[in-house]
Amino acid sequence: MDIGFIGTGGISEAMIRGIVGCAEHKETVLVSKRSSERSARLAAEYSTVRVVDKNQEIVDRSDWVVLAVLPHQAERVIERLQFRASQTMISLVAGLEIAALRRHVSPCENICRMIPLPPIEYAVGPLPIYPRLSEVGSFFERLGTVVPVDDESCFNVFSANSALMANFFEWTAAQARWMEEQGVPSESARCYASAFVYGLATLVNQAPTEQLQGMSEECLTTGGLNEQVLTESRKMGWFEMLRPALDSVLRRLQG
Ligand SMILES: NC(=O)c1ccc[n+]([C@@H]2O[C@H](COP(=O)([O-])OP(=O)(O)OC[C@H]3O[C@@H](n4cnc5c(N)ncnc54)[C@H](OP(=O)(O)O)[C@@H]3O)[C@@H](O)[C@H]2O)c1
Incomplete structure (x- = not known):
């Protein structure tokens, strides 16, 4: 399963270090060229990390797409992209609700929100997930304490606490x-x-x-x-x- 990151900021770096460094995920991890110093550093450190120039290429080459840009950037970024029904989208974007994500990434319907924290780099820390997509929950159990959330308004409470x-x-x-x-x-x-x-x-x-x-x-x-x-x-x-x-x-x- 190839995982693509749209946005290579601080939290993407921590997740990639956890996924590749701690959980030893062997398949490809694609990162956007943005934050070029960070993406180049990750690619230099991990042979499975590849830097990709265009966001659409990341989507095209990934089974799971992690959306990790800032809240005010997120909708503008994803509305320009074409997703597939077979993909899974994991959004880290604070405040961006599932309904809005669904509108932008259709026909992809396998969508969840997650709040990883920087210690995911060391495979510890809470990982609230809404809704609990079982395959995403199982994957991330290796990277911290998965906290499934049943209600989106509660999910915002976890965001606030972070x-x-x-x-x-x-x-x-x-x-x-x-x-x-x-x-x-x-x-x-x-x-x-x-x-x-x-x-x-x-x-x-x-x-x-x-x-x-x-x-x-x-x-x-x-x-x-x-x-x-x-x-x-x-x-x-x-x-x-x-x-x-x-x-x-x-x-x-x-x-
Ligand atoms: N930091 C945390 O602990 C944390 C925890 C949970 C959730 N989150 C959420 O995760 C998201 C990212 O947070 P962060 O702290 O990692 O922010 P950040 O360090 O500012 O990273 C944002 C990234 O998005 C990139 N970007 C901006 N516009 C882009 C575009 N059009 N295409 C591709 N990439 C683009 C930026 O690239 P440039 O540098 O080149 O502009 C940068 O790599 C936020 O929505 C936040 O709410 C963060």
Whole structure:
């Protein structure tokens, strides 16, 4: 199964590294010449990756087509292309609904939306898929945690939540900065902060999902340091502050 990418941006690169580098997909991966430095680098690194000049040629030569251009570019790009009924289209484009995709890529009807995140490069991370096309779901199980979504309005909620990525990196970096301010050498502070989030994320990932809401309480000792920080953070409205930001991202996605 040959996979073509329309748009060779950051998320396409992460997916290709996951698909070819981690999942060892042996068949051809076609990428657009756009972002020429990135597409050339991928082709130089992986013998199965080929750079193609025209989007129509990518569609013509692919069994699965991944649409990975920016939201404001997407409809203009696909309305010019001719798809086949036998193809599968996977759209990564935030906010572009299945009905609109269907109009543009007819007669192709095997269409789904997916939200890969950069750690797909290492075959980890969530992969919401709507609707769950079984062959796409099975393929991507090797590349992360497939989360089938039954309802398109819920799919937008996953998109909105993915907007927390930059916050997570900033939260991690802020810990290292604070340790440095207290006199910890930079290298030790950065090393500690990275291992700290990795260790805790591993625990979250290993725990049954029903335990998620109780994990913060479970790691507390009454009167202990974690209890102190959690209580103070709650008093400051730390966790409630996320809500308006996420609500507003969701409204933006819903148009
Ligand atoms: N980044 C993420 O973590 C993430 C996660 C999930 C979903 N998404 C979605 O994935 C899509 C891509 O995101 P991104 O972060 O990878 O964006 P990006 O880095 O800006 O990549 C966009 C790509 O589209 C290319 N492009 C623009 N017009 C084109 C055209 N007419 N034909 C072919 N290629 C064209 C650009 O090429 P040039 O550089 O040459 O202009 C670039 O390679 C977005 O719709 C986003 O919502 C992103």
